[in-house]
Amino acid sequence: MSKIMSRRRAWLAATALTTAIVATPAALAGTVTGKVIDASGTSALQAAQVTIVELRRVTNTASDGTFRFVDVPAGTYTVRVRYAGAGEETQQITVSESGDVSVQVTLAAAGNGDVREEILVVGQRANLLSSLARQRASDTVDSVLTRDAMGQFPDQNVAESLRRAPGLNILNDQGEGRFVSVRGLDPNLNAASINGSRVPAPESDVRSVALDVIPSELIESIEVKKSLTPDMDGDTIGASIEINTTSAFDREKPFVTVKAEGSYNDLRDTATPKGSVDFSTRIGERFGIAGGVSYYKRKFSTDNVEMDDWEETDDGDAYAETLEYRDYDVDRERIGATLSLDFKASDSTTLFARGLYSRFEDQEFRRRLTIQVNEEPSAVSGSTATFLSDDGEIEVERDLKDRFEVQKIASFTAGGKTVSGPWEIKYEGSYSEASEKENGSVDPVVFKSSWEDPGQLGVMFDYSNLQRPAYSILNGGDLFTDALSYEFDELERTTLSDAKDKEYGFKIDMKRTFVLDSGEFDLQAGVKPRFRKKRYDANIDVFDGYDGDLTLADVVGKQSYSLADIEPVVGTDAWRSFLDASGYGAFELNQFDTDAASAEADYSAKENILAGYLMGRFDNEAIRVIGGVRVERTKTTLNGNVLEMIEEGAEVDGVPLEEDTVFVTPVSFKNEYTDWLPSLNIRANAAEDVVLRFGAYKSVVRPNFGQMAPRFLVEENDENEREGEFGNPNLKPYKAWNFDASAEYYFDKNAGVTAGIFYKSIKDFIVDAEFEEVTFNGVYADEALIRINGDKAKVKGFEFSYQQAFTMLPAPFDGLLTNINYTYTDAEGDVLDRTIALPSASKHTFNMVLGYEKDRLSLRVAGTYRDGYLDELGGDPEEDRYVKDHFQVDVSAKYEIMDDVQLFAELVNLNNAKYTAYRKGPGADRLLQFEEYKWTAKFGVRATF
Numbered sequence: 031m032s033k034i035m036s037r038r039r040a041w042l043a044a045t046a047l048t049t050a051i052v053a054t055p056a057a058l059a060g061t062v063t064g065k066v067i068d069a070s071g072t073s074a075l076q077a078a079q080v081t082i083v084e085l086r087r088v089t090n091t092a093s094d095g096t097f098r099f100v101d102v103p104a105g106t107y108t109v110r111v112r113y114a115g116a117g118e119e120t121q122q123i124t125v126s127e128s129g130d131v132s133v134q135v136t137l138a139a140a141g142n143g144d145v146r147e148e149i150l151v152v153g154q155r156a157n158l159l160s161s162l163a164r165q166r167a168s169d170t171v172d173s174v175l176t177r178d179a180m181g182q183f184p185d186q187n188v189a190e191s192l193r194r195a196p197g198l199n200i201l202n203d204q205g206e207g208r209f210v211s212v213r214g215l216d217p218n219l220n221a222a223s224i225n226g227s228r229v230p231a232p233e234s235d236v237r238s239v240a241l242d243v244i245p246s247e248l249i250e251s252i253e254v255k256k257s258l259t260p261d262m263d264g265d266t267i268g269a270s271i272e273i274n275t276t277s278a279f280d281r282e283k284p285f286v287t288v289k290a291e292g293s294y295n296d297l298r299d300t301a302t303p304k305g306s307v308d309f310s311t312r313i314g315e316r317f318g319i320a321g322g323v324s325y326y327k328r329k330f331s332t333d334n335v336e337m338d339d340w341e342e343t344d345d346g347d348a349y350a351e352t353l354e355y356r357d358y359d360v361d362r363e364r365i366g367a368t369l370s371l372d373f374k375a376s377d378s379t380t381l382f383a384r385g386l387y388s389r390f391e392d393q394e395f396r397r398r399l400t401i402q403v404n405e406e407p408s409a410v411s412g413s414t415a416t417f418l419s420d421d422g423e424i425e426v427e428r429d430l431k432d433r434f435e436v437q438k439i440a441s442f443t444a445g446g447k448t449v450s451g452p453w454e455i456k457y458e459g460s461y462s463e464a465s466e467k468e469n470g471s472v473d474p475v476v477f478k479s480s481w482e483d484p485g486q487l488g489v490m491f492d493y494s495n496l497q498r499p500a501y502s503i504l505n506g507g508d509l510f511t512d513a514l515s516y517e518f519d520e521l522e523r524t525t526l527s528d529a530k531d532k533e534y535g536f537k538i539d540m541k542r543t544f545v546l547d548s549g550e551f552d553l554q555a556g557v558k559p560r561f562r563k564k565r566y567d568a569n570i571d572v573f574d575g576y577d578g579d580l581t582l583a584d585v586v587g588k589q590s591y592s593l594a595d596i597e598p599v600v601g602t603d604a605w606r607s608f609l610d611a612s613g614y615g616a617f618e619l620n621q622f623d624t625d626a627a628s629a630e631a632d633y634s635a636k637e638n639i640l641a642g643y644l645m646g647r648f649d650n651e652a653i654r655v656i657g658g659v660r661v662e663r664t665k666t667t668l669n670g671n672v673l674e675m676i677e678e679g680a681e682v683d684g685v686p687l688e689e690d691t692v693f694v695t696p697v698s699f700k701n702e703y704t705d706w707l708p709s710l711n712i713r714a715n716a717a718e719d720v721v722l723r724f725g726a727y728k729s730v731v732r733p734n735f736g737q738m739a740p741r742f743l744v745e746e747n748d749e750n751e752r753e754g755e756f757g758n759p760n761l762k763p764y765k766a767w768n769f770d771a772s773a774e775y776y777f778d779k780n781a782g783v784t785a786g787i788f789y790k791s792i793k794d795f796i797v798d799a800e801f802e803e804v805t806f807n808g809v810y811a812d813e814a815l816i817r818i819n820g821d822k823a824k825v826k827g828f829e830f831s832y833q834q835a836f837t838m839l840p841a842p843f844d845g846l847l848t849n850i851n852y853t854y855t856d857a858e859g860d861v862l863d864r865t866i867a868l869p870s871a872s873k874h875t876f877n878m879v880l881g882y883e884k885d886r887l888s889l890r891v892a893g894t895y896r897d898g899y900l901d902e903l904g905g906d907p908e909e910d911r912y913v914k915d916h917f918q919v920d921v922s923a924k925y926e927i928m929d930d931v932q933l934f935a936e937l938v939n940l941n942n943a944k945y946t947a948y949r950k951g952p953g954a955d956r957l958l959q960f961e962e963y964k965w966t967a968k969f970g971v972r973a974t975f
Contacts, residue, residue, distance in 0.1 A: 059545075060125040061451075062099040064133030066091050066111055071282050072152070075137060076160070077167040078113040083120075086651045087550060090167040093250075094279040100452045101545040102131075111135045114166070115159040115780050115835070152178045154881045154888055155780075155835050158847055162782045162833060164253075169647075169656055170711055171725055171770045171786065173198070173254040177246075188249060188273060189241040195254055196784070196831035196851035198269075199875045199896040202916070202945065204332050204360055204963070208242045212254065212268035213788065213827060214855035214872035214899070219268040219731050219764070224441040225275055225384045227460035228263070230531035232390075232437040234466065234566040234631070235736020241271075244388050244439065245324035245366040247289065247306040250276040256788075257711060257725030257770045260643040260658035261539060261556060264707040264729050267766045267790060275368045275384055276310055278318025284311035291934075291970030295330035297592070297963060298359065302327045304970070321369040332358040333593045335499060335960045340952060347410040348952040353491060353501060354400045357591035357599070361393040381446035388439045396431035397589060398474070399596040401489060401501060413494035416504065423482040424489060428516055428582055429474040430600035433524070437466045452543040456556075459536040468527040475605065477582040478519035481506065497946055497960045498593060513598040516582035521573040521617055522627070528567045535560035549650025554658075557642045564735050565634035570627035575618030584608060593962075625692040626675045633670040633739035633757075637732070639663065654713040664732065665702040668759045670740035672697055672809055679748030697740045697807075699759035705730045721774040723786070731764040733796055737817045742809050754811030762794040762819050780847075781834035790825035795868060797861050800905040823859030823868055845884030852876045864907070872897040872915075886926035893919050901947060908951030911958055918943040930975065936968040 066078040074095025081088045082099060084107050091097045104127045111119045116137035123131050156178040164174040173195040189207035193200045200207035201217060209217035217238040222229045229239045253272040255262070262270060278284075291304040308322035339351035366388040373381045405422025407415035417424060445458030481487035488504030509515045537558035544551045585608050587601015645658030672695040678687055709727030716722050738761045744754040772786025801814050831851035837844050857871035874897035881890040895917045902911040922936040947959040 059101045059103050059127070061130045062102050062109070062123065062125065062133065063130065064097050064109070064135065065095045066097070066113070066135045066137060067095055067282050069136045069138035071136075073281050073283075074279070075113050075116075075163075076280070077164040078111055078135075078137070079167060081110045081112075081651060083108040083110055086548065087545075088649060088651050093274075093277060098449070100543055109133055109135075111137065113137050113159075114162040114776070114782075115139060115155070117779075154847060154883045154890065158833055158835055158849065159780065160251075162776065162780075164251075165782070165784075166721060166774065166776060168255075169259060169654065169713065170255050170257040171723055171772055172256065174251060175254075176251040177249065188244045188246055188252065191246050191249075192241070192252060192254065192271070193894050194849065194877055194879055194892065195252075196877070197256070197829045197853040197875065198254060199872065199877070199894060201870070203240070203242075204330070204358065204961075206242055208240045209238055210241060210271060211870065211872070211875075211896070212256065213825075213829070213853055214870075214875055214897070215268045215825065215857065216868065216870035217268070218734055219266065220271055221263060221266040221269075222271040222273065223263075224273045224386050224462070225443040225460075226272070226445075226458060227441045227443045227462050228533055228535075228560065229273075229439065229441065230462050230464040230533050230562070230564070232439060232464040232466040232529065232531070234527075234529035235739070236734050237732070239439075239464075240437075242390075244273065244386075245306070245326065245364060247308060247324045248275060248322050248366050248368040248386065248388075250274050250280065257768065258707075258709055258727045258729060259656050259711055260645040260660040260707070260709055261554065262660075263558075263641070264660050264662055264705065264727075265731055267729055267731050267764060267768065267792065275370055275386060276308075276320040276322075277370050277372050277382070277384075278310045278312050278320040279372050281310045281320075285309065285974055287972060287974045289970065289972040291968055293326075293328050294967045294969075295328070295963075296965050296967075297331040297333065298329050298590075300329050302329045304328075304968075316374040318372040319370070320372075322367065324364070324366040326362075326364040328360075328362045328364075330360055330362070330963070330966065331590060332356075332360070333591055333962050334358060335497075335593060335957070337499060337957045337959075340949065340956050341406075342952045343406050343410065345410070346953070347407070347415070348493075348954070348956065349403075349407050349410070349415040350491065350493075350499075350956070351404070352400065352402045353499060354398055355591065355594050355596045357397040357589055357596065359395045359590060359602075363391040365389045375446075378450055379446060379448045381444075383442075383444040385442045386440070390437040390439075392433070392435045392437075394431065394433045394435070395602045396433075396474070397587070397591070397596070397599040397602075398427070398429050398431070399594075399599070400427040400429070401425075402427075403489075414490055414492045416488065416490045418484075418488045418504075419481040419486040419506070420484040423480055424487050425478065425480045426510065426516070427476050427478045427519070428596075428599060429476040430585075430602065430605055431472065431474045432602060432605065433468065433471040433473050435466060435468050435471070437464070439464045452545075454541040454543070456539040456541075457537070459534075461534040462532070464531045466527075466529040468524045471524040471527070472605075472609075473522055473524055475521045475600065476519040477516035477600065479509075479515045479517070481509070493957075496948065496955060496957050497944065499957060500594065511598060513583035513586045514581050516598075518576045518580040519574070523571045523573070523614070524568070525571050526567065526569040529565070531562070531564040533560060533562040546648075549648060552647040552649075554645045554647065555643065557640075559641070560639045562637040562639075563635070564637075566631060568628055568631050570624060571614075572620045572623035572627055573614070573617035574620040574623070577616040577618065622675070622690040622692055625694070626673060629671050629692070629694045630673050630743050631741065633668065633735070633741055635669070635735050635739065636665075636667040638665045652715055655711070657710040658708070660707040660709070661704065662707065662730065663702070663704045664763075666700065666738075668699045668701075668738060668740050670697055670742070670757065670759075671695065672742040672744070674744045674746065676746040677748045680746050680750050697742070699740050701759065703763075705763075705765070716773075719776045721776075723770065723772045723774070725768070725770040727768050729766050729768060731766075733758075733761040733763060733817075737761055737796055740807070742807065744809060744811055752811045752813075754806075754809065754814040756806050756809070756811075756814055756816045758817040759807075761796060761817060764792055764795055766790050766792045778834065778838070780837050782832075784831045785828070786830075787828045788826065790823075792823040792825065792859070792868075793821075794819040795823045795859050795861075796820070797866075797869065797903050799862055799903065818861070820859050820861035823857065825855060825857040825868070825871070827853060827855040829853040842884055845882050845887075847881045847883065849879040849881075850877070861903070866903065866910075867900045869900050869902065872899045874915075888924040890922045891919070892921075893917065904949070909949060912948055912950065914946040914948065916943055916945065917941070931971065931973045933971050934969065938966040938968065939963060940965050 306324040310320035334356035487506035539556035643660040857868040
């Protein structure tokens with residue numbers, strides 16, 4: 031026999047053997063598919079547990095309620111279905127040797143024959159039951175928030191909704207939830223995605239996504255995954271936050287929901303509108319379309335006090351050189367839209383396309399009074415310090431910020447899934463873009479007066495109230511409050527501030543299911559390349575003179591500030607009218623400051639990540655084990671500037687400069703590295719209602735772009751003393767080993783309690799540090815602030831959650847429900863011979879929701895607590911910046927006035943929770959920043975058709 035014939039026969043034999051291995055089970059066995067829906071026929075039920083009892087094979091339903099078992103031997107079996115809050119259902123099926131079986135199961139509320147109460151998918155109870163079911167079914171340590179089948183979500187934006195989940199809390203901006211903290215850790219240690227597409231950040235320097243940009247009306251569910259599997263992106267230490275919009279196949283019935291609402295802020299004393307439309311429908315059996323549009327205009331105010339430059343007299347008395355009162359009025363407008371298309375191309379292939387767009391406009395007016403002293407106080411008595419112009423200059427500035435900013439997030443994902451026997455292939459492409467832009471903002475226009483002659487001005491600062499320092503004018507009050515005393519000093523115009531962040535990528539996952547005697551084993555592999563570009567460009571014009579006379583009296587206005595008397599202030603309308611009439615022609619441009627301000631923040635970055643993984647998954651009624659390894663190859667290219675601002679008289683190359691000069695030198699850096707990220711997750715059913723979990727995984731969090739952008743800023747005075755602030759393109763990413771262990775006890779169909787511990791060992795965490803006499807990337811500075819990698823950090827803690835609907839109580843108390851969770855986090859690291867708490871890490875977070883839902887009435891009281899934390903690292907412990915603890919209470923009420931028409935009202939920040947930042951010295955806690963927002967009321971009507 032020839033060698034060619036031998037090879038051909040060997041090839042044919044191998045092909046036949048492979049075909050037999052793959053095809054034989056399908057030929058000798060059938061496939062069992064099915065769907066689980068609510069008994070009302072309203073919606074599919076995700077995360078219902080489906081078991082073929084005799085084979086001990088188990089799976090969970092997908093978002094559209096479907097499930098699938100392959101290679102089921104011929105025979106008669108019992109299919110059992112369980113879901114939180116529902117009665118257990120069983121069906122007998124018969125599988126022939128070559129036939130497929132389809133099953134449909136409907137579930138109703140356990141032990142309740144009331145048709146209205148049969149519905150598992152509407153209201154607060156539906157949110158709770160869905161959370162319990164999906165948490166129980168999850169492969170990892172997971173928290174889930176969902177809206178109900180009629181589109182109701184617990185809160186007004188994504189960030190504030192997440193506040194209710196175990197171990198989560200929110201960092202506020204202007205009193206509204208914005209950034210998400212998981213287990214008390216920095217929001218930058220999280221990852222966020224929309225429909226599987228990574229969300230870039232609109233802000234210029236960060237990776238963390240401000241989730242208040244996304245309206246909650248457009249969101250179907252939010253999953254917070256606190257441990258990772260190999261098929262997930264490995265760039266998280268806090269959690270992976272996965273935001274999903276609606277698919278029409280998640281609903282059994284079409285619906286349209288219309289919502290109209292008003293919002294009133296007590297501090298601003300004005301009402302503003304909000305409205306949304308959501309819909310979901312199917313066209314035939316194979317095509318579905320769902321989407322929505324949301325509009326929100328909010329007007330609110332913030333009263334702020336800030337102090338800076340804390341010093342100590344020779345006698346040990348503390349005083350602040352700078353006291354600022356800031357009066358903010360903000361007009362915020364948000365428009366969002368989603369669209370989802372789903373197509374069942376065949377019985378084996380489904381395709382989808384999902385898009386989300388959100389536009390977020392912020393018009394911020396800030397009137398500010400700044401008092402700055404340049405010498406020690408003339409007298410100190412208890413908590414007061416007196417400053418006289420006799421002893422040194424006292425400067426007073428009154429300024430206005432008129433900033434208009436637009437943020438946009440757009441996300442598009444398309445892909446599909448094909449199944450064939452034991453094979454499953456998923457494929458997906460995505461594109462996301464985020465931007466933040468200002469064009470013409472004034473930030474700020476300053477009017478200034480200085481007093482340095484004896485008897486001209488005397489001012490006393492009172493520090494007795496940490497949060498509300500006061501001032502009083504001892505003499506010279508007439509001049510202090512005379513608008514004519516304040517002449518134009520400076521105008522900074524943001525001609526352009528343009529940040530853009532784009533990412534596109536695709537992925538493919540292939541899975542082969544092997545049926546074993548004791549369960550199923552899935553072998554899965556995939557690849558995912560991601561390509562990201564981020565840049566920031568600023569053009570700032572600085573004017574420091576005016577051709578003519580311009581005083582505060584020409585543009586004076588009224589304050590809306592409640593913490594102190596800060597008049598006269600720059601009037602927003604008066605300033606705009608003046609500018610419209612005269613333009614910028616009479617203002618004198620400072621070319622030095624303009625060149626410096628326009629170049630100091632510019633940078634661009636490219637980041638390409640190529641990832642691949644191999645994963646195995648074993649599952650039966652008793653245990654689920656998922657393990658494997660992911661590898662990610664990262665390449666970065668960073669471009670920025672060395673910016674040197676050198677005063678007249680300083681020497682450059684031995685030659686004194688004749689005028690202030692800006693030197694800009696472009697620089698570029700490249701870097702690449704590879705991370706191997708193994709992981710293991712075990713889920714064990716210790717008893718029928720007890721689930722034990724263990725997770726171990728390695729992860730990596732790349733530095734913020736603003737931290738590693740090569741922006742080297744140096745200011746040099748005429749004595750050649752150089753002060754710098756440096757980005758660090760050589761920063762290493764955070765690397766962490768993460769361990770989780772938890773126990774879940776579902777002691778009732780409507781209840782669950784979870785307790786768990788976690789431990790993280792982090793290497794190369796990032797902080798800002800101050801150095802003296804340092805040369806960094808070839809640039810020297812006598813003093814410099816540099817982003818650096820710390821040594822090692824350890825994060826350990828535990829969390830507890832309890833959720834229950836008290837349906838077992840006698841009426842009317844059977845409508846009560848609650849959600850309580852607490853997290854303790856101990857996060858410490860070593861940096862520059864110091865042991866510090868990790869920035870933004872709170873030790874204690876606590877959330878509690880008490881709800882009531884009965885017949886047509888729904889009530890809820892929610893409290894959230896976040897412990898104080900280290901915000902920024904200073905030059906020494908006394909200069910570190912801390913934020914005090916925060917506790918907020920929100921109340922909501924809903925009443926269904928007729929079928930599918932509901933009135934609602936909500937009070938946000940009912941207890942007027944405030945923001946306070948401080949430093950621990952000199953001598954005592956010293957204020958850095960205080961803000962209060964008062965309460966906001968929301969009220970309206972929603973109707974579902």
